[in-house]
Amino acid sequence: xxxxxxxxxxxxxRALLGIPPLPLTADQARSLIGLLQQQPVEEKExxxxxxxxxxxxxxxxxxxxxxxxxxxxxKGESICEVITPVEAVRILGTMxxxxxxxxxxxxxSHKDTEVCTTAAAMLRNVLLVxxxxxxxxxxxxxxxxxxxxxxxxxxxxxxTSRPVLPEKMTLTVFKVPGETNTDDLSPAxxxxxxxxxxxxxxxMLGSKMDDPIGxxxxxxxxxxxxxxxxxxxxTGSSRKSGINSVQWHLGEDIxxxxxxRTGSVIIGSIVAPIFFNTAEDSGALPIQADVSAMETGDVxxxxxxxxxxxxxxxxxxxxxxxxxxxxxxxxxxxxxxLIIGRTLTKKARTFLGMGEDSLFINPLQPADSGxxxxxxxxxxxxxxxLPGVRPGMYVExxxxxxxSQDTTGAMTRDEVKELAALSFSxxxxxxxxxxxxxxxxxxxxxxxRTLPYFIMSRGGVSLRxxxxxxxxxxxxxxxxxxxxxGGDSHxxxxxxxxxxxxSGLVAFAAVTGTMPLNVPESVLVRFSGTLQEGITLRDLVNxxxxxxxxxxxxxxxxxxxKNIFAGRILEIEGLPQLKVEQAFELxxxxxxxxxxxxxxxLDKEPVIxxxxxxxxxxxxxxxEGYGNxxxxxxxxxxxxxxxxxxxxxQPDSDAEYAAVIEIDLxxxxxxxxxxxxxxxxxxxxxxxxxxxxxxxxIDEVFVGSCMTxxxxxRALGEVLRNKGVASARLWIVPPTKMDMKKxxxxxxxxxxxxxxxxxxxxxxxxxxxxxxxxxxxxVVFSTSTRNFDNRMGKGAKVYLGSAELAAVAALxxxxxxxxxxxxxxxKQLSGAREEEIYRYLNFHELGKEDxxxxxx
Numbered sequence: 001x002x003x004x005x006x007x008x009x010x011x012x013x014r015a016l017l018g019i020p021p022l023p024l025t026a027d028q029a030r031s032l033i034g035l036l037q038q039q040p041v042e043e044k045e046x047x048x049x050x051x052x053x054x055x056x057x058x059x060x061x062x063x064x065x066x067x068x069x070x071x072x073x074x075k076g077e078s079i080c081e082v083i084t085p086v087e088a089v090r091i092l093g094t095m096x097x098x099x100x101x102x103x104x105x106x107x108x109s110h111k112d113t114e115v116c117t118t119a120a121a122m123l124r125n126v127l128l129v130x131x132x133x134x135x136x137x138x139x140x141x142x143x144x145x146x147x148x149x150x151x152x153x154x155x156x157x158x159x160t161s162r163p164v165l166p167e168k169m170t171l172t173v174f175k176v177p178g179e180t181n182t183d184d185l186s187p188a189x190x191x192x193x194x195x196x197x198x199x200x201x202x203x204m205l206g207s208k209m210d211d212p213i214g215x216x217x218x219x220x221x222x223x224x225x226x227x228x229x230x231x232x233x234x235t236g237s238s239r240k241s242g243i244n245s246v247q248w249h250l251g252e253d254i255x256x257x258x259x260x261r262t263g264s265v266i267i268g269s270i271v272a273p274i275f276f277n278t279a280e281d282s283g284a285l286p287i288q289a290d291v292s293a294m295e296t297g298d299v300x301x302x303x304x305x306x307x308x309x310x311x312x313x314x315x316x317x318x319x320x321x322x323x324x325x326x327x328x329x330x331x332x333x334x335x336x337x338l339i340i341g342r343t344l345t346k347k348a349r350t351f352l353g354m355g356e357d358s359l360f361i362n363p364l365q366p367a368d369s370g371x372x373x374x375x376x377x378x379x380x381x382x383x384x385x386l387p388g389v390r391p392g393m394y395v396e397x398x399x400x401x402x403x404s405q406d407t408t409g410a411m412t413r414d415e416v417k418e419l420a421a422l423s424f425s426x427x428x429x430x431x432x433x434x435x436x437x438x439x440x441x442x443x444x445x446x447x448x449r450t451l452p453y454f455i456m457s458r459g460g461v462s463l464r465x466x467x468x469x470x471x472x473x474x475x476x477x478x479x480x481x482x483x484x485x486g487g488d489s490h491x492x493x494x495x496x497x498x499x500x501x502x503s504g505l506v507a508f509a510a511v512t513g514t515m516p517l518n519v520p521e522s523v524l525v526r527f528s529g530t531l532q533e534g535i536t537l538r539d540l541v542n543x544x545x546x547x548x549x550x551x552x553x554x555x556x557x558x559x560x561x562k563n564i565f566a567g568r569i570l571e572i573e574g575l576p577q578l579k580v581e582q583a584f585e586l587x588x589x590x591x592x593x594x595x596x597x598x599x600x601x602l603d604k605e606p607v608i609x610x611x612x613x614x615x616x617x618x619x620x621x622x623x624e625g626y627g628n629x630x631x632x633x634x635x636x637x638x639x640x641x642x643x644x645x646x647x648x649x650q651p652d653s654d655a656e657y658a659a660v661i662e663i664d665l666x667x668x669x670x671x672x673x674x675x676x677x678x679x680x681x682x683x684x685x686x687x688x689x690x691x692x693x694x695x696x697x698i699d700e701v702f703v704g705s706c707m708t709x710x711x712x713x714r715a716l717g718e719v720l721r722n723k724g725v726a727s728a729r730l731w732i733v734p735p736t737k738m739d740m741k742k743x744x745x746x747x748x749x750x751x752x753x754x755x756x757x758x759x760x761x762x763x764x765x766x767x768x769x770x771x772x773x774x775x776x777x778x779v780v781f782s783t784s785t786r787n788f789d790n791r792m793g794k795g796a797k798v799y800l801g802s803a804e805l806a807a808v809a810a811l812x813x814x815x816x817x818x819x820x821x822x823x824x825x826x827k828q829l830s831g832a833r834e835e836e837i838y839r840y841l842n843f844h845e846l847g848k849e850d851x852x853x854x855x856x
Contacts, residue, residue, distance in 0.1 A: 003031040004043065007050065018213075019198035023258040024054050026061035033069045036080050044082045052091055054258050058128070058417040059098040067095060071103035074115060085110070089118040094256035097128020098420025105135050108145040120145040124152040125161070127341045128420040137351050153348035156359045158341055165285070165304055165327045171227040171265055172219050173298040174250070175291070176208060179232040179558045181788050182275065184208045185242035188407075188770040188791060191435065192443045194241040195410035197259050201248035207790045215296070216249050224299060225265070226250045229291050231558050233268035234275025235594055236788060237489040240411055240502030243278045251284070257418075262333055265302065267291055267309075269560070273520070273567035273596045274489060278502030280326065283334035289319035292559070323394065323518050324364045336508050339396070339516055363394030363518075372652020374522045376569045376599045379497045379649060383483040391521040391658075399509040400427040401498075403474040403486030406444070407435045407770065408503045409451050412487055415507035422458060425513035428477055428635050429460035432470035434763040439771040440465070456627030460510070463626070468736030468762035471706040475584055476614040479638055480607055481649045485509045489591040490706055490785055492598050494583035495607055497569070499597045520568045520596045521658040527574030529665035534825040537582050538707065538783070538802035540663075541589040542672035544570075546682045547663050556681045563680075564659050565593035571651070573601035574663075580610040581709045581840050588707055592679035592786055604646045609842065611639045616843040620855045670818045671805045676779075676797035677787045685805070686818055695779045695797055701726070701810040702774075702792070703803050704733030704760075705767035705784040710742060711838035712783065712803035717748040718828045718837060719807035725756040727813030728781070731772075732757045733765040738841055738854040755810075766792050781809045804829060 007028070011021040024032065035047055055062045070088040072078035083091070089107050092100040104126065107119035123129075129136070139146035152158070176184075185204050186194065193200040205212035219226055228246050244260070251261035262283035269291050271279075279286040287302070289309060293316035294300065301310040304327065309317040321327070325338070332338035342360055349357060373381065373388030381388035383397030402424075404412045409431055431451060436444040452462035463473060471490055478484065482496045487506040491498045499517060501509070509515040525544055548554035553564035570590040575583075583600040590598035618636050622629045675681045675694060688694045703716050713734055720726065732752050734740040740762050743749055752759055765772055767784035774780050774793035783806055787798035799815075808816045808824050816824075829837060843851055 003028055003035065004046070014198075017199070017202060019202065020259055021054065022196065023056045023060075024050065024062050026065055029055055029062040029065040033065060036069075036082065037078060039079075039081060041080075041082050048082060052094070053256060056414070056417065057094070057096040057098070057257055058420045059422060060417045063095060063417075064099045067092060067099035067103055070100075071106070074103060074107055074110065085112060085115050086118050089115055089122060093118075093122025093126065096257070096418060096420060097126055097130075098417075098422075101126065101129050101132045101420070102135075105132060105139065105146075108139060108143055108149070116145045120148045123149045125158045127158060127337065127344055129344065130420070133344070133347055150348050150352060153344050154352050154354055156341065156345045156357065159328075159332055159338075159345075159359065162331050162333070165330045167303065167305060169265065169302045169304065170224050171300055171302060172222045172224045173229050173294045173296055173300055174216060174219055174226045175229040175294055175296045176205065177231060177559075179235060180205075180208070180230045181236035182234055182239055182242035183236050183788050183791055185234075185245050188768045189773075191241075191407035191768070191770040192441045194244075194407060195414055197244045197248055200241060201245040204245040204249065213249070219297065222297075222299065227265040227267055227300070227302070229267045229294050231268065231291060232270045232272075232561055233266060234272035236272070236786065237591070239272075239275045239278040239489070240282075240408060240487070240504055242275065243282050243284065243502060244411075247282060247284060267294070267302075270563065270566055272594050274500055274502065276567075277335075278504065280329050280335040281502065281504045281508075283330060283337075285326070285330050287319050287321070289317040291317065293317065325361050325394070328361045334504075335516055336504060339508075364392070365394065366390045366392040369656060371656050372654040374524070374569075374571055374655040374657065375573075375601055375649060375651040376497050376522055376571055376597065377519070377655070378651070379481050379483060379599065380517070380519060382481060382649065389519045391519050393519045395517050395519060396514045397483050397517055399485055399513055399515045400482045401474065401478050401484030401493075401496075402426045402429045402506060402510045403470055403484070403488065403491050404429070404431045404455070404503075404506055404510075405435055405470045405486075405488050406431075406433045406447060406451070407768070408487040408506070410447055411503035412507050412510075413451060413454055415504045416454075416458070416511060419507055419511050421507075421511040424459045424510045426510045427513070427638075428631055429455065429458070429510045430470070430474055430477060431455040431460060431462045432467070432473060433463060433465040434467070434469045435768050435770060437465035437763045438760050438765060452627070459628050459631055461621075461626060461628060461631055466737055466761045466763070468734070468739070469706045469764060471584070471588065472709075472735040475580070476610075476617055477635055479635075480611070480642055485515055490588050492584070492587040492590055494580045494587050494600055495602065495610070497597050497599050500591070522569040522571050523564055523595075524657040524660045525570060525572045525663060526660065527572070527663050527665055529667075531665050532669050533830070534804075534822050535665070535668050535671070536802040536804055537578075537585040539668060539672045540665075541585055542674055542682045542801070543663055543668050544589075544661070545593065545680050546672050546684075547661055549680075549682070551661065553659060553661070554680060556678060563594055565590070565595045567594065567596050568658055570595040570598045571601070571657070572598065573651075576601060576603040577606065578602060579606050579840055581711075585707055588785065592674075601651070602648070604648050607648065608643060608646055611643055612844045613842045615639050616846070616851060617855065620843070620851050623852075624855055671801055671821065673805070674787060674800035676799060677789050679786050679800060685815065685821065689815060689817055697779055697814050698728045698781050698799075698809045698812075699778040700729040700731065700774045700780045701806050702731040702733075702766045702780060702782040702784060703806050704731065704735070704765050705782075706735060706764075707785055708735055708783055708803060710734070710739045710841055713739065713743055713748060714746070714837045714839075715804050715829055716807045717743075717751040718833070719804070719811065719824055720755040721751050721828075723755065723811055725754075726810040728810045729775075730755060730757040730810045731760070731766055733760045734762050737762050741854050742841060769793065781806050781815075
């Protein structure tokens with residue numbers, strides 16, 4: 001079948017779904033180029049449309065073929081009767097950057113002045129030139145067209161030529177009441193389609209409401225653009241795919257960028273911070289404003305500069321447009337293009353000897369209060385070369401550690417291609433395959449084969465399917481008191497600080513080694529007293545919202561919701577001797593608080609132990625062929641530098657916080673659980689048993705996720721030992737292959753098998769719910785991170801709590817009372833055996849042969 005007939009058939013198949021065809025592959029691009037070189041060219045209009053609009057830009061493999069052919073046309077090395085050299089230059093100018101840049105620069109010296117003029121005109125709007133700036137600068141000494149390009153960059157014509165955000169926007173409301181989490185916008189069960197934006201967008205809100213796509217189509221008939229409106233918008237994970245879905249239905253096409261859209265307006269009484277930032281990065285306009293007077297179908301007038309929303313001529317809501325640079329971000333097509341463009345303009349002005357520009361809105365920086373800095377403020381400051389930062393400051397800190405996981409990795413790869421990057425500047429970039437390893441679909445298998453090379457060829461490190469959960473691995477690569485990010489909301493370092501982001505931000509941080517950050521305020525949670533018998537770190541995780549609710553700082557109700565943690569940094573202290581693995585339980589769960597980031601204040605001894613262990617792991621990874629070896633060696637060296645002078649940053653005694661929450665450990669005397677289906681809806685075990693509206697029978701139990709470590713599985717095994725088959729269906733999924741192998745060696749897998757457990761390869765499993773699922777309408781006790789509706793299974797009601805309580809619930813088939821639970825803890829998990837049960841993997845204490853067996 002010819003390319004034309006094949007692609008037309010594919011187009012018709014996709015049209016039945018109401019979506020456009022996929023972009024051309026490199027092989028298809030080569031076939032298309034062959035057709036364009038025929039004399040005469042048949043169906044030239046169709047072929048040109050494919051060539052111009054259906055090839056992804058940047059450094060996509062198909063873009064390489066496209067750019068090489070156009071370069072040959074310009075140089076007269078290839079003949080195409082339907083593309084002249086001038087037209088070839090024009091098409092090159094639509095390809096964003098990467099493979100098109102050198103041909104455009106070469107065209108500035110073409111013998112045909114029209115080619116030169118067109119090349120200069122196109123280069124003015126190409127921002128992704130990177131080191132090729134030097135080539136243009138050098139050429140400008142003798143080439144007037146190159147000098148013209150430099151002047152245009154210096155004058156920011158790439159920006160000023162774009163339309164400004166209008167004073168007034170008339171929009172039709174598409175409202176999703178209550179909370180919209182990103183599982184609603186981008187269901188985990190359809191994660192394998194995320195990089196195919198139009199296809200994935202078809203499932204948006206499918207489990208949330210009836211016929212959302214049809215509703216959107218009907219609302220568009222009013223003739224106005226739509227605004228996505230909700231009480232709480234964008235909590236949860238996978239923010240970039242959620243934004244992609246919203247923009248596909250509500251946004252506008254991007255010329256010469258197939259199957260991706262930009263723009264749209266998002267209004268929420270609360271917009272989750274990472275979702276807000278991802279909207280900024282993607283060219284959307286996110287607004288936090290009271291939406292109680294807005295309903296689906298309403299026509300509203302939004303006045304961005306005045307900060308008001310009107311309906312029928314009456315003001316129904318007011319807002320502050322923040323950050324103050326937001327109008328520039330929208331005009332530039334997003335926060336990331338704005339940063340890249342401003343950097344290019346600054347570089348050109350410096351080369352030309354021009355002063356500072358006055359073309360852009362400068363971020364408002366807060367006045368210095370003269371007070372001390374929090375721990376997070378010092379960490380961010382260190383990454384900026386400053387002693388500290390203040391809430392509200394805009395900074396671009398050095399981003400040393402970047403993580404990417406597999407259900408967002410394909411999107412991150414696309415974003416890296418669009419950024420036209422062939423190498424990473426971040427000190428360490430790591431890719432995992434923890435969400436798709438257990439039950440890979442064909443698209444997952446293809447990703448497992450192709451993504452590692454893409455990451456490692458740019459200097460990154462790639463794990464393998466079956467290695468385990470990204471966070472457990474990435475944490476072992478983190479440096480103390482440094483900053484990072486990751487394409488998963490649970491990228492929350494137990495040492496240092498991480499600000500997770502969507503795949504666009506992750507790609508930007510990986511490529512540039514920096515990230516944009518509006519410094520949030522901090523909320524301090526201070527523990528005091530003594531940890532009581534039977535109380536686990538997971539109970540302390542749930543104690544944070546439990547106490548906040550009782551202090552009026554957090555509400556469960558979504559309408560008019562209060563959440564002191566939302567968009568702020570959660571800083572935790574009072575547990576300085578925690579092992580780093582334990583500290584991650586606390587920092588990890590800050591995602592469920594909708595916090596922007598988290599720090600945990602530890603003494604240096606646990607950190608010394610952790611880094612000493614991790615260095616050995618990374619050394620073994622080099623021997624086992626994990627790429628990139630230079631990157632791993634560099635990280636080992638930096639760990640050793642810290643160990644040679646082990647000093648940790650400390651908060652100042654007069655640091656300022658948005659709130660301080662004191663939690664007395666002496667008052668927490670029984671397990672605390674998150675109830676179905678909201679991680680904020682927390683109650684003690686006794687309160688749940690007294691509440692007739694809470695289910696008590698447990699159908700299924702899941703022990704796994706990034707919230708677990710090897711100690712939890714030993715505790716589970718000790719509770720299950722010699723007790724026969726568990727009453728509830730039991731799922732067991734260790735976080736890493738090293739944990740799994742050690743548990744097998746210690747005999748715990750035979751205990752799990754005797755209990756009738758279903759054991760899976762290390763990874764995310766039910767936590768994400770994109771592959772294995774619990775039975776419909778099951779009542780579940782889980783150690784996973786979050787329990788949104790339909791995440792683990794259709795209609796499932798999910799409790800979140802400790803592995804210890806999960807073990808007892810699995811045996812009994814129902815929630816135990818406090819006395820039943822405590823009896824098990826005293827008999828099987830306390831006393832002399834406790835230290836052995838909760839013993840962590842210290843790789844530096846293992847012999848070489850044992851280490852090889854765990855890591856290979």
